[in-house]
Amino acid sequence: MVRIAVAGVTEVIDALVGFQKHETVVFTRSPRLAQSVDHMKPGGTFTYVEYHEKASLVKSLEAVHTVLCFISSFDLQTRLTDACIEAGVKLFAPNEWAAGLFTFREKDRVHQYLQEVNREKMVFEYCLFQPGNFLNYLSYPILSTTYSLILTNQWDIKNHRAIVSADGDYQIILSTVQDMAKVVAEAIEYQGTLLEIGGITGSLISNFELIKLAETIREIETVSRENLEAGKLGTSWILILPKHPNMQVNMDWGSFSEYFLAEIVFGGLKGAQDFLQKFWKEQP
Numbered sequence: 631m632v633r634i635a636v637a638g639v640t641e642v643i644d645a646l647v648g649f650q651k652h653e654t655v656v657f658t659r660s661p662r663l664a665q666s667v668d669h670m671k672p673g674g675t676f677t678y679v680e681y682h683e684k685a686s687l688v689k690s691l692e693a694v695h696t697v698l699c700f701i702s703s704f705d706l707q708t709r710l711t712d713a714c715i716e717a718g719v720k721l722f723a724p725n726e727w728a729a730g731l732f733t734f735r736e737k738d739r740v741h742q743y744l745q746e747v748n749r750e751k752m753v754f755e756y757c758l759f760q761p762g763n764f765l766n767y768l769s770y771p772i773l774s775t776t777y778s779l780i781l782t783n784q785w786d787i788k789n790h791r792a793i794v795s796a797d798g799d800y801q802i803i804l805s806t807v808q809d810m811a812k813v814v815a816e817a818i819e820y821q822g823t824l825l826e827i828g829g830i831t832g833s834l835i836s837n838f839e840l841i842k843l844a845e846t847i848r849e850i851e852t853v854s855r856e857n858l859e860a861g862k863l864g865t866s867w868i869l870i871l872p873k874h875p876n877m878q879v880n881m882d883w884g885s886f887s888e889y890f891l892a893e894i895v896f897g898g899l900k901g902a903q904d905f906l907q908k909f910w911k912e913q914p
């Protein structure tokens with residue numbers, strides 16, 4: 631059993647605590663949450679942290695074996711990385727938890743930072759856990775998560791419709807958040823060095839196969855490659871994302887929602903998830 635710190639209040643907490651394999655400490659900026667016992671199962675605790683104060687961050691990381699980060703800020707993640715190194719943390723998982731969502735460029739920047747840390751010699755073990763799309767989204771409007779918001783995306787099962795690329799089919803990886811947590815809990819116990827990219831494949835399926843499997847989808851709208859490239863859909867409906875308190879965007883929210891979904895579809899079309907399959911096959 632080791633001590634895991636989870637930075638950010640996120641879905642994997644319940645699963646990690648539920649396995650009772652490791653002690654789980656959840657870092658939060660909320661003093662109220664840190665004092666609350668109601669939200670956490672036995673085996674887990676909330677701890678208030680000041681992400682801006684490196685010394686106190688280092689102190690919070692004492693005796694921590696693994697840090698799982700679910701916070702997107704580049705500055706915060708680099709500060710956390712430095713604090714982890716100083717505190718002697720063994721394994722760091724940056725805020726990855728996806729694949730092919732090109733909207734989140736800070737994931738790439740954090741990856742570059744981590745590569746830079748190890749450029750001369752290996753000083754710090756990290757792993758980018760990439761589970762593809764969260765399968766939980768397909769259960770919407772039935773909730774299959776506790777903390778994470780789930781919503782409709784390009785597959786709107788409830789309203790029997792889907793948005794696809796006019797350029798054809800592509801592969802998708804789907805994993806539930808709960809399965810992702812199981813894999814992470816196992817990976818933490820691995821005695822060797824983890825691969826730099828930790829791929830998790832709950833299911834590998836093509837977009838069209840998925841639509842067929844869902845059975846109830848009756849209305850399919852296609853989007854041209856040009857539109858996807860321009861971050862547009864031009865469809866009769868789009869998902870308007872709920873306002874995200876931690877996301878600053880430099881366009882109106884409706885346009886951003888359209889851009890976000892276009893990026894997900896375009897990412898799949900460009901083979902973001904095929905890339906993962908190839909990467910894993912090439913590993914020894």
Ligand SMILES: NC(=O)c1ccc[n+]([C@@H]2O[C@H](COP(=O)([O-])OP(=O)(O)OC[C@H]3O[C@@H](n4cnc5c(N)ncnc54)[C@H](OP(=O)(O)O)[C@@H]3O)[C@@H](O)[C@H]2O)c1
Binds near residue numbers: 658701876
């Ligand atoms: N693969 C998929 O289909 C999929 C779908 C959804 C999300 N994801 C991934 O899951 C990860 C988490 O996403 P999310 O939307 O759940 O995260 P989020 O809501 O932005 O952040 C999670 C928690 O982190 C803390 N936090 C956020 N911003 C912070 C900041 N600037 N400083 C300090 N703490 C901050 C907050 O907790 P406190 O206020 O308690 O500190 C917040 O509740 C991301 O990597 C995302 O890409 C993947």
